[in-house]
Amino acid sequence: MPVTKTEAASETLTHAELELREPGKTPGVPGAPIGTIAFQLNPKELTMTKTASWKSEKQKKATSAPPATYQGPEAQKLSVEMFFDDTRGGGGDSVVTRVEKLFSACVPTKDSQRGDTPSAPWVQFKWGVLVGFVGYIKSVSAKYTLFSPSGTPLRAVCTVALEEIAEEPGKQNPTSGGLRPRRVHTIREGDTLAAIAYREYGNAALWRQVADVNGIDDPMRLVPGRSVFLPAAEELSGPAKRDVVRQEVARVVG
Incomplete structure (x- = not known):
């Protein structure tokens, strides 16, 4: 499901978040909520990608490109940057803790490990009236950009790539x-x-x-x-x- 805007933005600042759900047992139906990973600073931009698969048979003697056959849509992708900053203190989770939460969303949930099909959480990007597809975190790349004199990370930029979970x-x-x-x-x-x-x-x-x-x-x-x-x-x-x-x-x- 593509990100869509449904109504005028609220005057109240709404923080974007990644909603984590237990892996669903039925295609397209996620399990129970198990937590959220909030954006400390709202993203400046989102990148959405949707592609289709086409196949063409090459012919050595052909003088032009052969006709292509549509094979179907491929999984939709979303890429977003998450900025974490702890230069002012203020309590709450540290930069390292926030980054580790993202990394932990790439490993199987405890409930799924008890069954026969261990799976990482299903994830959905949400920001006010903006709602993305249900998918999973394909990759997380964290770049620490500022440290305290003792070597504690104070600022980080994380690039999070989500991929759509196909529905039946x-x-x-x-x-x-x-x-x-x-x-x-x-x-x-x-x-x-x-x-x-x-x-x-x-x-x-x-x-x-x-x-x-x-x-x-x-x-x-x-x-x-x-x-x-x-x-x-x-x-x-x-x-x-x-x-x-x-x-x-x-x-x-x-």
């Missing part, structure tokens, strides 16, 4: 095994269904359909921490399709 395409035939939710959003303080629908589908009016498939009777009383299933847009197009999605959501949650 939704099944359109309800008898073929059931629909898969396109994404899951965890309600946070201040969230509204209209804002969630706009961010996910580009249409705030779809909040009613989102409420319908999730069995939300009172959209004005969203409980922080609750998971909201966000199917593909075409799965919200009619009552019959929404009924199938509602049944699948009930099955997954139950």
Whole structure:
């Protein structure tokens, strides 16, 4: 899912963060939240990359390039720099501790190590109304740029590369095994269904359909921490399709 802007920026300074989740057992559905890594200083820029794979068969006698065949999209990538500074003290985590938190997001979580499929946390970049895809940290590069007289790092620049986790395409035939939710959003303080629908589908009016498939009777009383299933847009197009999605959501949650 690309980073999208859904509404005017708030006057209150909002710090960007990387939300860490337990690896999901279902494609496209992350596990429980396990923490966040906050940006001490908000980034100046983000780099998003989306590429497609094409294949062409070379022909020795051809006088022009052979036709290419589309092979499908490749994982989306996001690159961002995180700046950490402890020159003023002020308490909180040290620069080294902040960097180690990033490094630790590249190793398997304790819960996943207990199972058969150890995995590093799933990660999502969030900054106010900017929300990126669910992925994993591909690499972290830390550069310490300032030290105290005793050799303690006081400033660092970390380059963090995230890569999208592929989702399993939704099944359109309800008898073929059931629909898969396109994404899951965890309600946070201040969230509204209209804002969630706009961010996910580009249409705030779809909040009613989102409420319908999730069995939300009172959209004005969203409980922080609750998971909201966000199917593909075409799965919200009619009552019959929404009924199938509602049944699948009930099955997954139950």
